[in-house]
Amino acid sequence: xxxxxxxxxxxxxxxxxxxxxxxxxxxxxxxxxxxxxxxxxxxxxxxxxxxxxxxxxxxxxxxxxxxxxxxxxxxxxxxxxxxxxxxxxxxxxxxxxxxxxxxxxxxxxxxxxxxxxxxxxxxxxxxxxxxxxxxxxxxxxxxxxxxxxxxxxxxxxxxxxxxxxxxxxxxxxxxxxxxxxxxxxxxxxxxxxxxxxxxxxxxxxxxxxxxxxxxxxxxxxxxxxxxxxxxxxxxxxxxxxxxxxxxxxxxxxxxxxxxxxxxxxxxxxxxxxxxxxxxxxxxxxxxxxxxxxxxxxxxxxxxxxxxxxxxxxxxxxxxxxxxxxxxxxxxxxxxxxxxxxxxxxxxxxxxxxxxxxxxxxxxxxxxxxxxxxxxxxxxxxxxxxxxxxxxxxxxxxxxxxxxxxxxxxxxxxxxxxxxxxxxxxxxxxxxxxxxxxxxxxxxxxxxxxxxxxxxxxxxxxxxxxxx
Amino acid sequence: xxxxxxxxxxxxxxxxxxxxxxxxxxxxxxxxxxxxxxxxxxxxxxxxxxxxxxxxxxxxxxxxxxxxxxxxxxxxxxxxxxxxxxxxxxxxxxxxxxxxxxxxxxxxxxxxxxxxxxxxxxxxxxxxxxxxxxxxxxxxxxxxxxxxxxxxxxxxxxxxxxxxxxxxxxxxxxxxxxxxxxxxxxxxxxxxxxxx
Numbered sequence: 001x002x003x004x005x006x007x008x009x010x011x012x013x014x015x016x017x018x019x020x021x022x023x024x025x026x027x028x029x030x031x032x033x034x035x036x037x038x039x040x041x042x043x044x045x046x047x048x049x050x051x052x053x054x055x056x057x058x059x060x061x062x063x064x065x066x067x068x069x070x071x072x073x074x075x076x077x078x079x080x081x082x083x084x085x086x087x088x089x090x091x092x093x094x095x096x097x098x099x100x101x102x103x104x105x106x107x108x109x110x111x112x113x114x115x116x117x118x119x120x121x122x123x124x125x126x127x128x129x130x131x132x133x134x135x136x137x138x139x140x141x142x143x144x145x146x147x148x149x150x151x152x153x154x155x156x157x158x159x160x161x162x163x164x165x166x167x168x169x170x171x172x173x174x175x176x177x178x179x180x181x182x183x184x185x186x187x188x189x190x191x192x193x194x195x196x197x198x199x200x201x202x203x204x205x206x207x208x209x210x211x212x213x214x215x216x217x218x219x220x221x222x223x224x225x226x227x228x229x230x231x232x233x234x235x236x237x238x239x240x241x242x243x244x245x246x247x248x249x250x251x252x253x254x255x256x257x258x259x260x261x262x263x264x265x266x267x268x269x270x271x272x273x274x275x276x277x278x279x280x281x282x283x284x285x286x287x288x289x290x291x292x293x294x295x296x297x298x299x300x301x302x303x304x305x306x307x308x309x310x311x312x313x314x315x316x317x318x319x320x321x322x323x324x325x326x327x328x329x330x331x332x333x334x335x336x337x338x339x340x341x342x343x344x345x346x347x348x349x350x351x352x353x354x355x356x357x358x359x360x361x362x363x364x365x366x367x368x369x370x371x372x373x374x375x376x377x378x379x380x381x382x383x384x385x386x387x388x389x390x391x392x393x394x395x396x397x398x399x400x401x402x403x404x405x406x407x408x409x410x411x412x413x414x415x416x417x418x419x420x421x422x423x424x425x426x427x428x429x430x431x432x433x434x435x436x437x438x439x440x441x442x443x444x445x446x447x448x449x450x451x452x453x454x455x456x457x458x459x460x461x462x463x464x465x466x467x
Numbered sequence: 468x469x470x471x472x473x474x475x476x477x478x479x480x481x482x483x484x485x486x487x488x489x490x491x492x493x494x495x496x497x498x499x500x501x502x503x504x505x506x507x508x509x510x511x512x513x514x515x516x517x518x519x520x521x522x523x524x525x526x527x528x529x530x531x532x533x534x535x536x537x538x539x540x541x542x543x544x545x546x547x548x549x550x551x552x553x554x555x556x557x558x559x560x561x562x563x564x565x566x567x568x569x570x571x572x573x574x575x576x577x578x579x580x581x582x583x584x585x586x587x588x589x590x591x592x593x594x595x596x597x598x599x600x601x602x603x604x605x606x607x608x609x610x611x612x613x614x615x616x617x618x619x620x621x622x623x624x625x626x627x628x629x630x631x632x633x634x635x636x637x638x639x640x641x642x643x644x645x646x647x648x649x650x651x652x653x654x655x656x657x658x659x660x661x662x663x
Contacts, residue, residue, distance in 0.1 A: 018659045019652065024634025027652065029659055039551065041502035050646065055653070056660065067500065081500035088502050132550040132574060146550035148578035150644070158649035160656055163577075164632065196487055197544040200573050230547065232573055296487050296547070316542065319486040412496040412549075421519065433491040433548060435514045 005271035008237050009168055009203050012143045012268065016126045018160060025162040031125040033060040033155045034111045035098075037085040038067065038414070039130030043153035044092040052157040054096040059159060061120055062093045062100040065110045066131075067414035070377050070404035073103055082415065096156075109380020109406040112136040112348035116220065117382050119249030123238035123265040128155060133348045133430060135226040138235035139219035140242055141268045143203070145233040166232050167201055167277040170270075172208040175284035180464040182358065183218035184350060184428065184447035186210060187225035188290035188300045190282065195315075196298040200230030202278065205270060210284050211236050216245040217354035224349045225430055228297040237269040289463055291335050292432050292445040295323040299432070303450065303462050307333045326434055327442050328422075335444070335460045342425035343374040343455040344437070345448055346404075347411040350428035351379025353386045355448040360392045362452035362466045368400035369458030375417055376401050377409040401455070413438045426454040470583025472642035476565055477610040477621070479536035481528055482601045488541050489548035490575065494557040496549075507553055508560030529561075533605040540567045540597055540609075546575025555582045565611055567618065569594040580635050581644065587611060587618050593627045596620060613640060 006014075019027040035043075040062070047053070054060065067082040077083040086103060093100035101107040107114060112133055115121045123141035128134060132146035151161045173186060191198075204226050211219060219236050226234030243262060246252045253261045288302040301308065307324070309331045310317040324330065329338075345351075345359050356378065368374055376396060378384040384406060387393050393403055410417040411429035413436070419425045421440025428451050432443035446454075449463035456466075498510040515527050523530045539558065545568035546554060555578040558566065564584060569591045571579075579586045589597070600607040600620045608621040613636060619626040631639075638644060649656070 018656055021634050024632050027649070027656075029656070029663070038499050042504050042552075045503060046646075052646075052650070055656070066496075079500075085500055085502060130550060130552075132548065134550075146574055148550055148552035148555070148574065148581060150552060150578070150581035150646075154646055154649055157646060158653060158656055159660065160649055162634075162645045162648070166573075196547050197570060197572070200544075200570070227574075230544070230572060296489065316486045318484075319542065322485065412491075414496045414499065431489075431491065431548060433489045435495055436491050439495070439514055439519060 005273040007168055007270040007274045007276065008141060008205055008235060008268055009143065012124055012126065013165055025164045027160050028163045029126065029160055030128050030155050031059065032120060032127040034115055034127070034129035034134070035060060035062045035152065036066050036111050036129070036131065037064050037089040039149050040092065040152055041085060041088045042149050043156060044088070046153040047157060054098065054156045056159050057097040060098045060156065061115070062089055062098055063108055063111050063114055064089055064102045066408045066412065068103050068407040069415050070375070070407050070409045070417055073405045077103070106381050109382065110348045110351060110408055112220070112224065113351055113379030113383065116140065116216070117249065117380060119246055119252030122246065122252065122261070123242060124268050128161065132227045133224050135231070135233040136220050136224040136348055138223035138226065138233050139216060141235055141238035141265070143233060143235065146227065166203040168205070169199055169202040169231070169278040169280070170205045170207055170276045172279070172281040173206070173210040173284055174208040174281065175210065177210060177284045177287065180289050180449055180467050181287050182447040182449060183214055183221040185287055185290040187222045188292065188297065188445060189287045191225060191229045191297050192290070192300040193282070194229045194298070196228060196296045197230040199226070202231050204231045204234035206234055206236050207270070212239065215354060216241060217352040220352065221349055225297070228430060238265050289447060289450050291450060291460060292443070293327060293329055293335055295326055295432055295434050297430065297432060297445060299323065300445065303335060303460070307331055307335070336462060338460045339424060340372060340426050340454045340459055341423040342419050343372055343451050344377070344410040344425055344427040344429060345451050346375065346377030346379065346409055347429040348379065348408070349430040350448050351377065351383065353383050355428065356383070356387050356392050357390070358448040359452045360395045362449060362463060363399040363401065363456060364395045366399055366456045368455050372455050372458050374401050374455050375404060375410055377404045378406050380406050410437050412436060413441070419443070426451050426460065470642060473564060473583065473585050473613050473639040475610065475612045475614070476537060477608055478538050479606045480538035480540050480567070480601060480609050481534045481536055482598055483528055483539060483541045484598050486542040487544045487547055490546060490551055490554040491548055493546070493554040494551065499551060499553050504556055506560070507557035508562065511557040511561045537563055538565045538567060538609050538611070539563045540594070540601070543568065543570045543591070545571050547572040550574045550578070552578045552582065555579045555584055559584055567594070567597065567609070580639065583639070585611065585613060585639060587629045589618060589627050589629060593625070596623070596625055
């Protein structure tokens with residue numbers, strides 16, 4: 001064993017390498033594998049065609065989330081294709097003895113919400129799922145990232161994938177966040193500085209007092225968005241906040257096992273003197289509530305700013321013009337005051353209890369703007385129950401908002417929750433790509449606070465005036 | 468064997484000089500509902516290719532009969548976004564075997580190789596040369612040699628080498644995939660799991 005200082009990432013990665021292939025990837029062992037209805041059926045079909053089984057069914061966990069309806073979940077799913085995917089997931093998991101929290105199960109919800117809230121996600125683990133926002137689980141000091149369906153088949157059949165080890169970046173954010181500045185804003189700010197490809201090839205560690213002082217929900221939001229700057233994943237060293245979150249969750253270790261694991265988790269931090277391939281530092285005081293104006297998550301800015309001019313940006317002017325044209329915006333426009341048709345709060349990015357608390361803090365005692373259609377979608381049934389228990393449901397109802405049932409919903413619009421063509425949606429989700437929320441939809445990514453302010457006023461509004 | 472082996476490909480190409488082509492454009496989420504890997508090529512670039520009445524948009528490159536071939540040439544940061552392998556399936560199913568760009572998103576690059584598409588990363592200057600050659604002659608051919616790891620613009624002879632690790636190169640050359648490799652070392656994996 002070498003005594004040279006190691007990063008958090010190195011410690012977790014190196015302990016999961018089964019074999020190193022010369023001039024090739026590492027054979028990388030996976031502790032936890034999440035699957036859902038959309039990216040798993042072809043993998044199970046592949047197993048059948050090759051005559052393979054599932055090597056460690058107890059290490060895979062299934063939930064249905066991507067194309068489930070968010071109303072009337074007790075009724076049969078109307079769309080036959082979606083219904084078939086849900087049925088296939090049920091059949092496949094039952095055939096191979098894999099845990100399955102399908103529609104109607106009290107533990108059902110978005111995969112990246114239910115994993116942590118049930119204690120499946122733990123520090124030091126390697127976690128994969130056929131979904132790029134698997135990076136969410138990095139909030140616990142795990143190495144977590146999205147994989148393709150071929151790799152889903154690899155994990156099912158061998159509990160390993162073949163991955164070249166990414167290079168390392170540390171992003172530090174220091175200082176005190178201002179009023180109305182949430183973890184979502186921190187992430188959108190970083191992405192706006194790095195662009196959607198600025199961290200491609202890297203695995204990111206987030207460090208600095210902003211993340212140390214952040215809740216687990218906030219850390220999950222930040223790590224979730226790592227992929228939007230091209231990084232495979234992002235992680236934060238586990239600390240007392242992490243341990244307190246995990247302690248007592250259903251599938252978390254208990255008793256002597258807890259003590260043993262806790263001792264290990266406490267070693268999971270970057271040693272001083274460790275070297276990163278790239279290191280960037282930002283100041284918390286430079287960050288204000290953010291909003292996107294274009295068609296990728298890197299096209300974001302402080303809500304009080306004006307849309308940048310192409311001449312001030314690096315990169316292709318024609319792609320930039322195409323993007324603004326799609327959005328119906330002009331260079332130099334202010335975003336404040338732009339009309340909003342839809343508001344969506346939810347998704348694996350901002351579908352946790354803290355997000356609904358933030359949303360409620362602004363809508364409380366106010367009314368939803370008449371012309372705004374709002375979809376309020378909890379990340380899981382557990383979050384839904386919390387919304388009721390904490391009185392948030394009543395606040396929402398009095399303000400004219402209806403609570404829907406859990407799922408990915410309008411984030412990727414695979415179910416019926418589609419933003420119509422040409423309409424503007426302030427969305428707490430993660431991607432503002434063309435047509436992401438429905439063909440022709442126009443997405444403005446923002447925090448739950450910005451979403452709430454837009455829902456009340458019907459236009460893009462700086463939420464700080466309500467705080 | 469999951470796909471045909473890849474050695475040398477000489478073909479005309481389809482230019483898509485747009486940056487940050489994301490996987491939602493390559494295959495929109497509403498077409499991810501299949502449970503078999505079939506027919507994804509029909510919906511490749513669906514919303515750029517067809518209008519809301521399912522009529523082909525004449526100004527989109529795939530609807531321009533002047534351009535065809537087994538190579539897709541895209542702008543910087545091709546394939547960003549989701550991990551959906553369906554994006555790579557759609558490109559393969561449409562008939563492309565190679566995507567050329569000056570920069571690829573990580574997951575897309577891995578997915579491509581896993582389904583038998585060769586991602587060829589070239590310098591921004593060389594990408595510009597390719598687009599220029601195709602403007603001059605829509606039938607301009609590119610030759611991609613995996614054994615040599617080179618890409619050549621046939622008309623000008625301009626050439627550049629590209630990177631791929633030896634393991635993945637061998638897989639593509641022979642049509643092997645990772646599952647074959649992993650199955651062969653299952654004992655080693657079981658021992659590793661036991662000792663964790």
